[in-house]
Amino acid sequence: MLTANSSQTIATDRGAPFVLTASERESIEHAMHHYADPRAATIDALKIVQANHRWVPDGAITAIADVLGVSAADVEGVATFYNRIYRKPVGRHVIAVCDSTSCFLMGFDQLYGALQQKLAISPGQTTPDDRFTLLPIVCLGACDKAPVLMINDTTHFNVTAENIDSLLEQYK
Amino acid sequence: MTSNVNIGLTNVGPETHPLTWRYTKAGKAVVEIKEYEAMEGYAALKKAVTMQPTDIQAQVKAANLRGRGGAGFPTGVKWSLIPMGADAGQKYLVCNADEMEPGTFKDRMLMEELPHQMVESMVLAAYAIGATKGYIFLRGEYVLAGERLNAAIDQAKAAGYIGENILGSGFNFELHVHLGAGRYICGEETALINCLEGRRANPRTKPPFPQQAGAWGRPTIVNNVETLMNVPAILLRGADWFKGLSQGKSTDSGTKMYGISGKAKITGLWELPIGTSCRELLYTLGGGMADGLGLMCWLPGGASTDFLMDEHLDLPMDFDTIAKAGSRMGTALITVIDDKQNILSVVRNLEQFFSRESCGWCTPCRDGLPWTVKLMESIEAGEGQEGDIETLHQLTRFLGPGKTFCAHAPGAMEPLQSALKFFPEEFKKGIVQKGIKA
Amino acid sequence: MATIHVDGKTYEVDGSNNLLEACLTLGLDIPYFCWHPALGSVGACRQCAVKQFADENDTRGRLVMSCMTPANDKTFIAIKDEEAKSFRKSVVEWLMTNHPHDCPVCAEGGHCHLQDMTVMTGHNTRRYRFTKRTHINQDLGPFVNHEMNRCIACYRCVRYYDDYAGGKDFGVFGSRDNVYFGRPEEGDLESEFSGNLTEVCPTGVFTDKTHADHYTRKWDMQFAPSVCQNCSVGCNTSPGERYGEIRRVENRYNGSVNHYFLCDRGRFGYGFVNRKDRPIAPRLAASNQTFTIDSALDKAAELLRGAKRVVGIGSPRASLETNFALADLVGKGNFSYGVAADEQALNSLVHKVLSQGNVTTPSLRDIEKSDAVLVLGEDITQTAPRIALAVRQSAKTIALAMAAEKKIPEWNAEPIKNIVQSQKSPVFIASVDATRLDDIAAATSRASAADIARLGFAVAHIIDANSPAVDGLNSADAERAQTIANGLLAAEKPLVISGTGLKSQAVIQAAANIAYALKTRNKNVGIALTLLESNSLGTALLDTQGGESVEAILTAVRDGKADVLVIVENDLYQRAPAKLVDAALKAAKVVLVLDHQTTATSEHASLLLPASSFAEGDGTLVNMEGRAQRFFQVFDAAYYNPANLIREGWRWLHALKATLDNKGVDWSRLDDVTAQLASSSVSLASIGAAAPGAKMRIHGLKIARESSRYSGRTSMRANLSVHEPRASQDQDSALSYSMEGASGPTNDSQLIPFAWAPGWNSPQAWNKFQVEVGGQVRAGDLGVRLIEAAASAQYFTQVPASVSVLQSAPLYHLYGSDEQSARAEVVATRVPSRYVAVSTSDALKLALTDGQNAEVSVGDTHFVAPVKISAELAVGVIGIPVLAGLPKVLSGLTVSLRGSV
Numbered sequence A: 001m002l003t004a005n006s007s008q009t010i011a012t013d014r015g016a017p018f019v020l021t022a023s024e025r026e027s028i029e030h031a032m033h034h035y036a037d038p039r040a041a042t043i044d045a046l047k048i049v050q051a052n053h054r055w056v057p058d059g060a061i062t063a064i065a066d067v068l069g070v071s072a073a074d075v076e077g078v079a080t081f082y083n084r085i086y087r088k089p090v091g092r093h094v095i096a097v098c099d100s101t102s103c104f105l106m107g108f109d110q111l112y113g114a115l116q117q118k119l120a121i122s123p124g125q126t127t128p129d130d131r132f133t134l135l136p137i138v139c140l141g142a143c144d145k146a147p148v149l150m151i152n153d154t155t156h157f158n159v160t161a162e163n164i165d166s167l168l169e170q171y172k
Numbered sequence B: 001m002t003s004n005v006n007i008g009l010t011n012v013g014p015e016t017h018p019l020t021w022r023y024t025k026a027g028k029a030v031v032e033i034k035e036y037e038a039m040e041g042y043a044a045l046k047k048a049v050t051m052q053p054t055d056i057q058a059q060v061k062a063a064n065l066r067g068r069g070g071a072g073f074p075t076g077v078k079w080s081l082i083p084m085g086a087d088a089g090q091k092y093l094v095c096n097a098d099e100m101e102p103g104t105f106k107d108r109m110l111m112e113e114l115p116h117q118m119v120e121s122m123v124l125a126a127y128a129i130g131a132t133k134g135y136i137f138l139r140g141e142y143v144l145a146g147e148r149l150n151a152a153i154d155q156a157k158a159a160g161y162i163g164e165n166i167l168g169s170g171f172n173f174e175l176h177v178h179l180g181a182g183r184y185i186c187g188e189e190t191a192l193i194n195c196l197e198g199r200r201a202n203p204r205t206k207p208p209f210p211q212q213a214g215a216w217g218r219p220t221i222v223n224n225v226e227t228l229m230n231v232p233a234i235l236l237r238g239a240d241w242f243k244g245l246s247q248g249k250s251t252d253s254g255t256k257m258y259g260i261s262g263k264a265k266i267t268g269l270w271e272l273p274i275g276t277s278c279r280e281l282l283y284t285l286g287g288g289m290a291d292g293l294g295l296m297c298w299l300p301g302g303a304s305t306d307f308l309m310d311e312h313l314d315l316p317m318d319f320d321t322i323a324k325a326g327s328r329m330g331t332a333l334i335t336v337i338d339d340k341q342n343i344l345s346v347v348r349n350l351e352q353f354f355s356r357e358s359c360g361w362c363t364p365c366r367d368g369l370p371w372t373v374k375l376m377e378s379i380e381a382g383e384g385q386e387g388d389i390e391t392l393h394q395l396t397r398f399l400g401p402g403k404t405f406c407a408h409a410p411g412a413m414e415p416l417q418s419a420l421k422f423f424p425e426e427f428k429k430g431i432v433q434k435g436i437k438a
Numbered sequence C: 001m002a003t004i005h006v007d008g009k010t011y012e013v014d015g016s017n018n019l020l021e022a023c024l025t026l027g028l029d030i031p032y033f034c035w036h037p038a039l040g041s042v043g044a045c046r047q048c049a050v051k052q053f054a055d056e057n058d059t060r061g062r063l064v065m066s067c068m069t070p071a072n073d074k075t076f077i078a079i080k081d082e083e084a085k086s087f088r089k090s091v092v093e094w095l096m097t098n099h100p101h102d103c104p105v106c107a108e109g110g111h112c113h114l115q116d117m118t119v120m121t122g123h124n125t126r127r128y129r130f131t132k133r134t135h136i137n138q139d140l141g142p143f144v145n146h147e148m149n150r151c152i153a154c155y156r157c158v159r160y161y162d163d164y165a166g167g168k169d170f171g172v173f174g175s176r177d178n179v180y181f182g183r184p185e186e187g188d189l190e191s192e193f194s195g196n197l198t199e200v201c202p203t204g205v206f207t208d209k210t211h212a213d214h215y216t217r218k219w220d221m222q223f224a225p226s227v228c229q230n231c232s233v234g235c236n237t238s239p240g241e242r243y244g245e246i247r248r249v250e251n252r253y254n255g256s257v258n259h260y261f262l263c264d265r266g267r268f269g270y271g272f273v274n275r276k277d278r279p280i281a282p283r284l285a286a287s288n289q290t291f292t293i294d295s296a297l298d299k300a301a302e303l304l305r306g307a308k309r310v311v312g313i314g315s316p317r318a319s320l321e322t323n324f325a326l327a328d329l330v331g332k333g334n335f336s337y338g339v340a341a342d343e344q345a346l347n348s349l350v351h352k353v354l355s356q357g358n359v360t361t362p363s364l365r366d367i368e369k370s371d372a373v374l375v376l377g378e379d380i381t382q383t384a385p386r387i388a389l390a391v392r393q394s395a396k397t398i399a400l401a402m403a404a405e406k407k408i409p410e411w412n413a414e415p416i417k418n419i420v421q422s423q424k425s426p427v428f429i430a431s432v433d434a435t436r437l438d439d440i441a442a443a444t445s446r447a448s449a450a451d452i453a454r455l456g457f458a459v460a461h462i463i464d465a466n467s468p469a470v471d472g473l474n475s476a477d478a479e480r481a482q483t484i485a486n487g488l489l490a491a492e493k494p495l496v497i498s499g500t501g502l503k504s505q506a507v508i509q510a511a512a513n514i515a516y517a518l519k520t521r522n523k524n525v526g527i528a529l530t531l532l533e534s535n536s537l538g539t540a541l542l543d544t545q546g547g548e549s550v551e552a553i554l555t556a557v558r559d560g561k562a563d564v565l566v567i568v569e570n571d572l573y574q575r576a577p578a579k580l581v582d583a584a585l586k587a588a589k590v591v592l593v594l595d596h597q598t599t600a601t602s603e604h605a606s607l608l609l610p611a612s613s614f615a616e617g618d619g620t621l622v623n624m625e626g627r628a629q630r631f632f633q634v635f636d637a638a639y640y641n642p643a644n645l646i647r648e649g650w651r652w653l654h655a656l657k658a659t660l661d662n663k664g665v666d667w668s669r670l671d672d673v674t675a676q677l678a679s680s681s682v683s684l685a686s687i688g689a690a691a692p693g694a695k696m697r698i699h700g701l702k703i704a705r706e707s708s709r710y711s712g713r714t715s716m717r718a719n720l721s722v723h724e725p726r727a728s729q730d731q732d733s734a735l736s737y738s739m740e741g742a743s744g745p746t747n748d749s750q751l752i753p754f755a756w757a758p759g760w761n762s763p764q765a766w767n768k769f770q771v772e773v774g775g776q777v778r779a780g781d782l783g784v785r786l787i788e789a790a791a792s793a794q795y796f797t798q799v800p801a802s803v804s805v806l807q808s809a810p811l812y813h814l815y816g817s818d819e820q821s822a823r824a825e826v827v828a829t830r831v832p833s834r835y836v837a838v839s840t841s842d843a844l845k846l847a848l849t850d851g852q853n854a855e856v857s858v859g860d861t862h863f864v865a866p867v868k869i870s871a872e873l874a875v876g877v878i879g880i881p882v883l884a885g886l887p888k889v890l891s892g893l894t895v896s897l898r899g900s901v
């Protein structure tokens, strides 16, 4: 991790060699055809890898760069720009809690505090059992049902400190 | 788990609710093509392909459809700036479905509940501007919308509304859903184009505008979801009809998706004549503030708009009136701030959002916003120092329009500058004289 | 032209610029960060804000970024407007919220653009009282240091490294106030041009690591206008000295040559000057006795006097003056300029093509404007790196054309990039192995030198049927030739690049034919031919007066036809087979060596005289373009150490001749030598114009080599004597060894030792010396072109035959193939170890594995080296790297190799 105070990181070493699976490669190549330039599939490619690994391992950056014919620096530049691409390992379930205006007005602080307490982690951290990672997220576009959070791909509405227990139970 | 739309008016039909009537009528999402077709679906497209593209542009211009993405730029004018003719080369249509403006939840609903209407709008608009490729730039978190749009695209392809020689018109069109990976700035149309190209979403220099040189350097039109979804009805019923939809409440045309979030009795989304007042919205449809709470102030259309007060409740919510009142209509989904809130905390929360979402390209935004946040935190904690308020004032001026690279930081300054204006005493309370804690 | 109004005054400006450029050109200061004259505008930093008014009646105005606003006719702006001033001050204040205020320990301090701009905007009180973001730094290799906390996120580095220099291993990561500029992973920067980061970065994020362990503030260094000695391009440099050591080399702006950028070999390869093993006093081998200057001359004269025949070997890395003085000493027929016969023939061929052909050779700056380029045979990134960087820019000419169509001005960098996307003007590359320009190539082909030449001849023949045809060309090559010919013919300003690196006359001849053929099609064609050393072309010009090859001279000595051998700045073991060198050195009665390095050759000197390197002497070099450029003495070595008796080669040699002839010294100053040189040769007649003479003065003053803040003068010699001596006097140039004299833009001459202007301590000060920003130096770019193209040309007619046996080709390495820079310790760390390159299919045929030792025979030389299997190497070619310890080979020699056990 190069930046001392951030959740976005870039790696200092690449770790074990990474190989794209045949289906990952195929999906990336498929996505490339949607655009005038293969580079445009960078985000798709990162997401394809992330879907399989939960995060984007270091070696995937070069592997993706090779498929797309762009530099690893460019892929890493994109990977670290977008907050929904994880360049650090995350737990099995990522809880993204909306901290924008309406949720804030409707009790985000209490909800976030309760989650931290219950999971015994701070934002950006993963529970020791690798079950949950807790992150903040921008407005999820469901402000009329605030507070809102997302676990993996599912948005949950009207979440309060009181009903988080039953919600988290659904994620093992 | 889907959004629900609260309908404020009794007689809901295509004549009065061009955006949402199908949803209301069906009582649920209209996701199957047959169902959609049964409700005037793709009728506008069928009409469009018999017309000259420039005539469609003219009609949209005559209807005075203004961009629903927040800035209110006339859509017909924007379209007319794109090069037409045989030698114009590859052009693109991009739908801005990156909705992340805090307090805004209209595009999500429109796409989730009416995916075919989105798809038809895309094909139609693409035909009007001569674009053979289109992208719906959808924020990654809108999973359901993504699934429904992709299904709708597949159905539309099978039905011949997308693909080669659409409806025998000779017009070809390819449509993809491009998923984002987070970051509010992607909603800025040129940052969006960079993201679409697989780059870091820094905004681009304007000029050249996207109409001139957008995606992959080619002429590109970027429009908001709601903007585009008005187009089929305009084609079917005409510009004059569309203008009349505001029922004299505004010189602007059409209806608008209005919404309420925050501690109102009823929160939700309504399609109403443009120019409906906030009072009508909040007190008639929203039932007023939640029990025991008063209204401290409100954001007319997202985090990047100036706070308005009680005295502004009766103003018609349209682009020009709200601008004259010192704010912006923005997305027209109001956020109400109740009188139990600490305005300093609310502003701090807003600035945290903008600071975190800065792309990091230009200095005032990248480095000015975090400073703003730290000052706000300090004042909120009662640790503000003499001069801090002046510094905040200076930041609102120097992070204002024209001084930063794009409109992100100016947007961030709107709630701050209005809070400084309306609640100066609250700020003063947070200042410790000479930096020594009382 | 356009009329603009700035702060109530009216100016005429070039309307194609932006307001920032226009104002800087007018001498008006506007602070900026993200704009760079070579990188254009992106409007990111917001530092250059000015107030713009709609017309003369508008009093409100609005802030605009001057770098993003065209300097159109009837533009009204105010730089001094209060709001604009206050905004600009705020920009620095924002940047400073995360900047560590570590100037006292920062290597950039004193030539820092951020410091300058902070002073310029008047930001002097810190209001920000919160924590700063911090970063972890990367080890970027031996050249460039990384200190990310100092970053102000102007994005210049990434725009330079990626967009300008085509780097692939550098980027920007993260977002918001947490953007990070570096490599995706730690490791050496791969670009051959990484050192420019140290000048492009406006603060101390990227600094010269080689400077760090003998660090000196810019204001405490002494500088001189100098010329890079490490290849034939002749980039202009500004070496900085302290205590008799070169501490750093920076780019010196020359609008026709390197403008703002150097390659890393040029910037970091200076260490040979500082070597502790350099000879500094005359030394007699027999007695190990050292001498004073006069006694050394007497001794040398004594050794030469009884000679039967004195022969001399000069050097293509020594100045014209030194080679000339040697030729003068030993006389016609006894002189070699120091290269092997084959290289001499190649150098003469280049001279012939440039002077007897009808195609002009472009300046480096002109190369950037070519709209189609063919690189025939030469691996320019390794042999003439700065040309490769220029070719990269030429690939972008299409972008400018596409942008112009959309009325986007050249300075508006981002839209141009967005519009052109990945399209490029065509660059065709024919080479024996992969090159570092392949990534921009429209087409590459790998072939042996003979086949590259054949391809070239075929291209020429397609373009003009009067040029010789190629018999038996295979269909693949015929197709390639057609593609290349079409590409060149479609261009308005095509350029053919080749060089002596491949050591194949046929390749150069083919390149010449293509250029001549394009000329018959009325193209504005150019030909650029690279040579191997800093003065290769210069010595070839001397060669027009006759000259022998190194082998001829050595053979004469070996065979007893000459008994005294004078060797100047040359290690003969790099030039001729060791056997011959050994035999000649043994046979010679006297071996007199003048050098600034201790070499295998100088070890054999009977008498060794300490010659100056570029740092302690003046002289003239002729670059590949035929541009004579003068370098000037940076410091007086004897000032620090009176025992240091280093003198220019020409000074020694001329004094020796005077001693021998018992005459007075005619050449007491450099100007005397150049005058003599000019009168001695038609091709060198204008050599005097290479730089202003010693008599030039600026308002009656010499030009200061030191900044006016130079400190410690009175004490720096205190170890020798507490009395401060008078500053050394420079008879040879208009430069003074002191801070007294003209400096900064008032020095309106071509001689600019260092970039500095009041308020501008960083290299950005160059903008103050130019006619217009990014243009020529006001007094004209330094140097004079010696070669003009002829009115007509004759095609070369000898098309080589294709060779089917295994054949040799030399392979070059930026670090290692140039002997002199490789003597710099830091460069030595980057020199590859020896190898022999074999193509994948040949390795298979020969049953060789990667890394296995192979016995190689080329002609009558044999060596053993580990095999490197190269996927891109042309089949049938055995690549023999040009590295110390391996024989230097021509292309096309028959090679045999077998795996040794």
Ligand SMILES: Cc1cc2nc3c(=O)[nH]c(=O)nc-3n(C[C@H](O)[C@H](O)[C@H](O)COP(=O)(O)O)c2cc1C
Binding pocket: B066, B067, B068, B069, B070, B071, B072, B073, B075, B096, B097, B098, B099, B100, B101, B184, B185, B186, B187, B188, B189, B190, B222, B223, B224, B225, B227, B228, B406, B407, B408, B411
């Ligand atoms: C920081 C920023 C964020 C934006 N986010 C969005 C967005 O999420 N959706 C949107 O439609 N427009 C957004 N916009 C406005 C777009 O730049 C653009 O004006 C709009 O998509 C044009 O469409 P319209 O003319 O149909 O409104 C944003 C603008 C800025 C400056």
Ligand code: SF4
Binding pocket: C150, C151, C152, C153, C154, C155, C156, C157, C158, C181, C200, C201, C202, C203, C205, C206
């Ligand atoms: S490292 Fe230097 S050049 Fe790069 S963004 Fe930071 S300050 Fe600018």
Ligand code: FES
Binding pocket: C020, C031, C032, C033, C034, C035, C041, C042, C043, C044, C045, C046, C047, C048, C049, C065, C066, C067, C068
């Ligand atoms: S120099 Fe103009 S914005 Fe940076």
